[in-house]
Structures are given as structure tokens and as C-alpha cells.
Amino acid sequence: MLSFLEVENVSKIYCDVRALDGISFTAEKGEWIAIMGPSGSGKTTLLNLLGCLDQATSGVLRIGSTDTRTLSRSALARFRSETAGFVFQQFHLIPHLTALENVMLAQFFHSMSDEPEARRALDRVGLKGRADHLPSQLSGGEQQRVAIARALVNDPKMILADEPTGNLDSETSAAVIEIMLELNAESGTTLVLVTHDPEVAQLTKKTIRLRNGAMINDGA
Numbered sequence: 001m002l003s004f005l006e007v008e009n010v011s012k013i014y015c016d017v018r019a020l021d022g023i024s025f026t027a028e029k030g031e032w033i034a035i036m037g038p039s040g041s042g043k044t045t046l047l048n049l050l051g052c053l054d055q056a057t058s059g060v061l062r063i064g065s066t067d068t069r070t071l072s073r074s075a076l077a078r079f080r081s082e083t084a085g086f087v088f089q090q091f092h093l094i095p096h097l098t099a100l101e102n103v104m105l106a107q108f109f110h111s112m113s114d115e116p117e118a119r120r121a122l123d124r125v126g127l128k129g130r131a132d133h134l135p136s137q138l139s140g141g142e143q144q145r146v147a148i149a150r151a152l153v154n155d156p157k158m159i160l161a162d163e164p165t166g167n168l169d170s171e172t173s174a175a176v177i178e179i180m181l182e183l184n185a186e187s188g189t190t191l192v193l194v195t196h197d198p199e200v201a202q203l204t205k206k207t208i209r210l211r212n213g214a215m216i217n218d219g220a
């Protein structure tokens, strides 16, 4: 049987830069995996391919048995919105919208806004009393939790997090990672987490280690 995520010999070439070189691994539904590697090793490129923000130059990427190569640009965008939620290092919240409105905007782009559901998503990340605050009125850790609520509100099959604690101090980072792992455990959503923290990577059974676009382990 196919795994939820099947990456087979995937490469990505930008002009003359081989950003990814023959990457292969699988992940099961509900599993969480870590991606590690130095700056420029291809971590974001890989996450962008998994999130269907970009397409591989060669190789096969199957998500939930859909071969992403077969999708047109518009079908890929639709597939992305149904499949993936994103969390970025820089949070990327809209500064003049409240926490609640930031989450509701993601619902609107996906299908339609649903305030009680958006409030529930904020509750799940421990922000019950902060729904009506602007990003500037929230700490970095709280802003990232809003971003996590935004990523999970549409019930994606996977969450892709690109160095989500890169802008946070170590204590706040630990709390944010804990929330992400808790949500992963309770929701069955596959989580792909780019991290520089070996202690975080140690918590998972599967770490993809990249160097110069290539995997330096077997992804097991």
C-alpha cells in the first residue's frame, strides 16, 4: 500500500543550481518528520515541493496517492489549499487584522469564514483570551500560535513548518514545538518540521538530513 507521502528520486534545479538532488523518503498519515541541514541545503525547497508551491524538475511526489505531476497549475493550487497548512519562521500575519481575523481570512480563502470554528482553533493553541488582539499586541510565541491556528483551521492533511521557532527564544520555542506535536498526536495530521534543534529532531523516528541538496541519511 502507498504511504501518505511518497517522495521518489526528486530533484529541483533552479537555472544552474541543483537545490535538491535525488531525494527519496516516505511518511505515513499522522506521522511527524523532521528536516535538518545547514543553510542553503534545500530544506525550504523541499518543503515548497511538498506543499505544492512549486514542482519538482524530476522525480515523483505523491501525496495521498495523488501524483502531483499530473495536476495542472490551477488543480495544484486547489490541491494545495485542501491538503497543506503552512507555518513560517516569520509568522506572516496580516498586521492590521486581529488574531481571529487572521484565522478567518485563511478560512475565507479555503472555503468560507466560520467565526466559532476560528475561535476554537485559537483555543486549541492556548489563545482563548487573545482572539481580538492585533499581532503587534502579541508576543512572538503568541503570534506563532496564531499562525499555527491559521494552518490547522481548515483541517489540512499535513502541516508544513519551515523553522517555526527560528525567531523565538528557547523557552518559547519549546512551548511552540510542544503545541505542534500535541496537535499532530491528536489530529492525525502529518507534520513536516524543518528544525535546527537536534533535541527536537531526536523526538521523532524519522529525520531527513540534507547537505547540498542531497540526503545524507536514508530517511529511516
Ligand SMILES: Nc1ncnc2c1ncn2[C@@H]1O[C@H](COP(=O)(O)OP(=O)(O)O)[C@@H](O)[C@H]1O
Pocket: 014, 015, 017, 018, 019, 037, 038, 039, 040, 041, 042, 043, 044, 045, 046
Ligand atoms: N527561487 C530560487 N531560484 C534560484 N535558486 C534558489 C531559489 N530558491 C532556492 N535557491 C537555491 O537553492 C539552494 C537551496 O535553498 P533553500 O531550499 O532555500 O535552502 P535552506 O532552506 O536549506 O536554507 C540554495 O543554493 C539557494 O540559493
Ligand SMILES: [Mg+2]
Pocket: 043, 044, 045, 162
Ligand atoms: Mg530555508
